Amino acid sequence: MTDTARARKLADRIRVVVAETLQRRIKDPRLGYVTITDTRVTGDLREATVFYTVFGSEEERTASAAALESAKGVLRSEVGRQTGVRFTPTLTFVLDAVPDNARTIDDLLAKARAADQQVRESAAGKGYAGDADPYRKPLDEEAEGSDESGEA
Secondary structure, rough: OOOHHHHHHHHHHHHHHHHHHHOOOOOOOOOEEEEEEEEOOOOOEEEEEEEEEEEOHHHHHHHHHHHEEEEEEHHHHHHHHHHHOOOOOOOEEEEHHHHHHHHHHHHHHHHHHHHHHHHHHHHOOOEEEEEEEEOOOOOOOHHHHHHHHHHO
């Protein structure tokens, strides 16, 4: 049985250790503005997936990914030293897709706002297609009385 609380605590600790180590010890010039966004550890505490974002162009993302891969051994040894677990988890670095997804959603929302504004502008000063009161009403009192008595 896995202890999810322990895995969560270890994941949080790994995230902090990797971020601090990248900031203080790793001096690779290929490493750009990297932010560690999340870390997930498997239930057996053997593998850790570290999600990161890079501020910059696609070339900077590629260079930062290569720098993280080359620094993986140093980062793993530092994680093992600072966490004190029996088996140091292997680190896998994955570019976080959340910022790209958020940008796509923002673009879609902007398009929807523009379409709503266009509909609002075209509907300004217009009236309804039918009568003001679209519901049917009985023509006279006889028709209303026959409906209430159940006779046709």
